[in-house]
Structure formats: structure tokens, C-alpha cells
Amino acid sequence: MNTSDSLSPTARTTLTRLRERAGVDRRELVDLLDSTYVCHLGVVMDGAPRVMPTAFAVDYDGPDRGGTLYLHGSVAARSLVAAVGVDVCVTVTQLDGLVLARSAFHHSMNYRSAVIHGCARRVDDLRERGKALDAMVDHIVPDRSSQLRSNTRKELAATVVLALPLYEASVKSRSGPPQDDEADIEAGGVWAGVVSVQTTVGPATIADDVNDQIQAPSNVDAVLTR
Amino acid sequence: MNTSDSLSPTARTTLTRLRERAGVDRRELVDLLDSTYVCHLGVVMDGAPRVMPTAFAVDYDGPDRGGTLYLHGSVAARSLVAAVGVDVCVTVTQLDGLVLARSAFHHSMNYRSAVIHGCARRVDDLRERGKALDAMVDHIVPDRSSQLRSNTRKELAATVVLALPLYEASVKSRSGPPQDDEADIEAGGVWAGVVSVQTTVGPATIADDVNDQIQAPSNVDAVLTR
Numbered sequence: 001m002n003t004s005d006s007l008s009p010t011a012r013t014t015l016t017r018l019r020e021r022a023g024v025d026r027r028e029l030v031d032l033l034d035s036t037y038v039c040h041l042g043v044v045m046d047g048a049p050r051v052m053p054t055a056f057a058v059d060y061d062g063p064d065r066g067g068t069l070y071l072h073g074s075v076a077a078r079s080l081v082a083a084v085g086v087d088v089c090v091t092v093t094q095l096d097g098l099v100l101a102r103s104a105f106h107h108s109m110n111y112r113s114a115v116i117h118g119c120a121r122r123v124d125d126l127r128e129r130g131k132a133l134d135a136m137v138d139h140i141v142p143d144r145s146s147q148l149r150s151n152t153r154k155e156l157a158a159t160v161v162l163a164l165p166l167y168e169a170s171v172k173s174r175s176g177p178p179q180d181d182e183a184d185i186e187a188g189g190v191w192a193g194v195v196s197v198q199t200t201v202g203p204a205t206i207a208d209d210v211n212d213q214i215q216a217p218s219n220v221d222a223v224l225t226r
Numbered sequence: 227m228n229t230s231d232s233l234s235p236t237a238r239t240t241l242t243r244l245r246e247r248a249g250v251d252r253r254e255l256v257d258l259l260d261s262t263y264v265c266h267l268g269v270v271m272d273g274a275p276r277v278m279p280t281a282f283a284v285d286y287d288g289p290d291r292g293g294t295l296y297l298h299g300s301v302a303a304r305s306l307v308a309a310v311g312v313d314v315c316v317t318v319t320q321l322d323g324l325v326l327a328r329s330a331f332h333h334s335m336n337y338r339s340a341v342i343h344g345c346a347r348r349v350d351d352l353r354e355r356g357k358a359l360d361a362m363v364d365h366i367v368p369d370r371s372s373q374l375r376s377n378t379r380k381e382l383a384a385t386v387v388l389a390l391p392l393y394e395a396s397v398k399s400r401s402g403p404p405q406d407d408e409a410d411i412e413a414g415g416v417w418a419g420v421v422s423v424q425t426t427v428g429p430a431t432i433a434d435d436v437n438d439q440i441q442a443p444s445n446v447d448a449v450l451t452r
Contacts, residue, residue, distance in 0.1 A: 037321055037335065037423070038321050038335065038337070040279075040319070042266075042268040042277035042315075047270070048314075048343065049270050049313065049315045051266050051315045051316070051341065053319040087274035088275060089268075089274065089275045089276050091277040091278065091279060093264060095263055095425075098263065100366070102375075103374055104363045105385075107363050109264065115276075115277065117274065133330055136330070136333075141326060141421075145330060148328065148330050149410070151329075155329070155330075180435070189440075190374065191373075191446060192433045192435075193430055193432040193433045195431075195446065195449060196429060197263070197426070198425070199423060201423050203422060206417065206419040207404055209403075210418055212414055212415070220417060220421065
């Protein structure tokens with residue numbers, strides 16, 4: 001229940017403080033975004049918040065302030081369309097460990113998370129749309145887009161692409177052992193420590209309908225956890 | 227980019243339909259909540275959405291309609307306090323695989339996610355607070371709370387506990403191989419399949435300040451992935 005290091009919100013107003021260590025945070029932000037497959041997008045619909053898991057991609061040299069985070073989905077996805085032109089929040093989280101302390105209060109989690117606030121822009125420019133959609137695929141497997149046919153006009157028409165500036169972002173993390181009260185440490189008798197948590201990727205299973213039993217290409221092979 | 231099975235929102239309005247298969251969903255909901263450590267809580271603050279990762283616990287026989295999901299944090303956590311008495315959204319997601327199709331459009335993810343909407347209630351009743359805080363710890367490691375001292379009055383005063391009914395919940399998932407267009411399957415030449423993704427737990431590392439080098443208890447040992 002420890003709250004100083006628990007998984008809890010970064011108040012939007014504290015970003016001013018965090019911007020002072022933007023150099024540090026930027027590296028952490030990039031590392032976290034590059035190594036995570038799914039984000040949680042928050043939008044307000046009918047006055048209530050809605051949080052949905054979705055894929056994302058990043059272009060650190062994108063046209064938005066601080067670089068661009070891309071989201072995409074069906075033109076029929078109400079909550080994605082509702083995000084256009086309004087404030088949204090994208091949160092990316094990696095859980096690294098379960099922190100088991102001597103007291104319930106000091107139980108915690110080791111994690112890294114990024115919270116990105118901004119106004120979502122619908123990407124209409126054809127060239128940027130194409131680049132963004134390639135980036136979505138390449139975020140899953142680097143260079144995957146180069147191994148695929150081009151998107152058809154019909155596919156493009158069915159898809160909405162959103163862009164979010166990476167500018168207003170904050171990174172928060174906890175690592176290390178439990179921070180117990182001195183009295184609890186002295187009392188002894190309770191096991192305390194960290195149980196690590198990892199996301200492991202692989203194995204890769206070829207689809208049954210691949211006629212030629214080709215080997216997984218090296219870029220697919222490279223994403224597997226060794 | 228396929229949107230029929232992509233990680234995208236369950237429209238709140240479609241819950242009526244999903245309630246018709248509540249029997250099925252309920253089992254899926256319970257399995258997902260029981261096997262996940264972190265949820266994403268969405269609240270509206272100053273008109274904008276905010277999404278934060280946080281720990282949670284469940285009491286399926288809790289006092290709220292459909293059972294209770296518990297959240298907790300510091301009384302100083304602005305966004306947690308802002309959630310009291312208003313509509314919030316809690317989303318839980320497990321990523322199971324990367325779905326690599328022949329076309330960018332049919333790339334997808336295998337996943338299970340639950341979205342829970344409701345009005346958050348602050349838990350003031352001392353007995354329910356105690357039970358909820360035990361459940362938070364026991365959600366990480368079953369029976370952990372029985373191995374710890376009681377919470378102090380000071381610890382309890384520093385902590386806010388929120389309850390959310392599990393009633394308005396929906397579960398969404400995708401599994402299985404890519405669903406490619408017939409023309410792309412016939413054209414061949416592209417590796418397609420699923421790269422599995424798992425959350426693995428362990429090893430457990432004892433804290434340096436544990437004087438007596440006691441073995442991890444069996445309940446800690448039991449959460450490790452074998």
C-alpha cells in the first residue's frame with residue numbers, strides 16, 4: 001500500500017517538475033515505448049472515461065511537438081473517432097516485479113510507466129498515413145512492412161489514423177527491494193523480497209495455411225526472447 | 227490494422243448485447259482478473275481523461291452489484307480521490323500473441339481484455355477496508371496477508387480505498403492464427419503466423435536486509451512460473 005512508489009498517477013500538473021529532467025526521461029520514454037506492444041488509450045465519451053487497449057507506433061522525428069505517437073483503428077470505432085481533436089491520454093506500462101514487504105503497507109510493484117497527454121490529430125495526409133501504418137507493423141516486428149504488399153485503397157479507407165504529440169509526457173518507475181520500516185526488519189520472521197515479472201516473446205508458430213513451409217525471417221526471429 | 231478483431235474499445239452501449247452471454251463472460255472475466263496484477267484506471271480530471279496503472283483486488287462476493295473490484299492509494303493521490311463518486315473505467319489486458327499476417331491490414335494481436343465501468347465508492351467501513359486491503363496483498367500472493375502484521379492506524383489513515391461494482395463489465399478477446407485474404411494466401415512467399423507472448427513470474431530474490439535467510443514460503447513459491 002505504499003504510495004510514494006506505488007503504481008499511481010503522475011499528476012498532470014507535476015509535469016513541469018518532470019520536464020526539468022526531460023533529458024533523463026526522454027531516454028526512459030523511448031526505451032519503454034520501443035519495448036512495449038500495447039498502450040491504454042483514455043478518452044472521454046458522454047462525460048465518462050473510457051480506457052481501451054490498443055496497438056501503437058512512434059515516430060520520434062514525426063511532425064508533432066516532441067515527436068509523434070500513432071494509433072489506428074476502424075473508421076467505425078466510435079471511441080477512436082471520438083478522440084479526434086480532443087484531449088486524450090495514452091499510458092504505457094511494463095510490470096517488472098512484485099515487491100513483497102514485511103508489512104502490507106510497503107507492498108508495491110516494480111514497474112515503468114509513461115503517461116502521454118495531448119490533443120489527438122486525425123492523420124489525413126496520404127504520405128503520413130502510409131508511413132504511420134508502416135510504423136504500426138514495424139513496431140511489432142522491425143522491417144515487417146517491407147516484406148508485405150502495399151495497403152489497398154479499400155484498406156486505407158477503412159482505417160483511421162490518429163497522431164499524438166510526445167511532448168507532454170512523463171515517465172515514472174520503481175525498482176529495487178522493499179523499503180520496510182526498521183521495526184519490521186528487526187522483528188524478523190517474514191520473508192521479504194522481489195518476485196521478478198517479465199514479458200517473454202515466442203515461440204513463433206507458422207500459420208497452417210502457409211503452403212510453402214518457409215522459415216521465419218530473421219526479423220521475426222529477432223523479436224523472440226532468448 | 228484489421229479492426230474486427232483488433233485491440234479496440236468495446237462500446238459501452240454494446241454491453242447490452244454482451245450481457246446476453248454474461249454466463250460465458252463471467253468466467254472469462256474472473257480468469258482474467260485473477261491472473262493479472264495491474265489494471266489501468268481512467269478518470270476525468272479538468273475535463274480531460276487520465277489513465278494510470280494501478281494494483282487492484284477483487285471480492286466476487288463483495289457488497290457491490292456483481293461483486294466488487296478494489297483500488298487503493300494515497301489519500302494525497304489527486305486522481306484517485308477525484309474518482310470518488312463519479313464514473314470511472316478500469317481496464318485489464320493480457321497480451322497473448324503477435325499476429326503476423328500476409329498484409330499489414332490483417333496484422334493483429336491475440337489478447338484478452340476486460341473493461342469495467344462504474345461509479346467509484348469510497349470505502350469507509352473499517353471492516354470492509356481491512357478486508358479490501360488484505361485482498362490487495364492476497365491478489366499478489368495468495369494468503370500473504372495472513373503472514374503479515376496488522377495495518378497500523380497511521381497506515382490506514384494514509385490510504386484511500388475505492389470500490390467499483392463488477393456489474394457493468396465486458397470481456398473481449400482474440401485468439402488463433404491470422405485471417406488473411408484468399409488472394410494473399412495464394413500469392414504466397416510471406417511468412418505468416420503467431421508469435422506468442424507470455425507474462426512469466428520469477429525468480430524470487432530475498433531482500434538483503436532479511437537477517438534470517440528464511441526460504442520463500444510456499445505461497446510465494448507457488449506464484450512463480452514453472
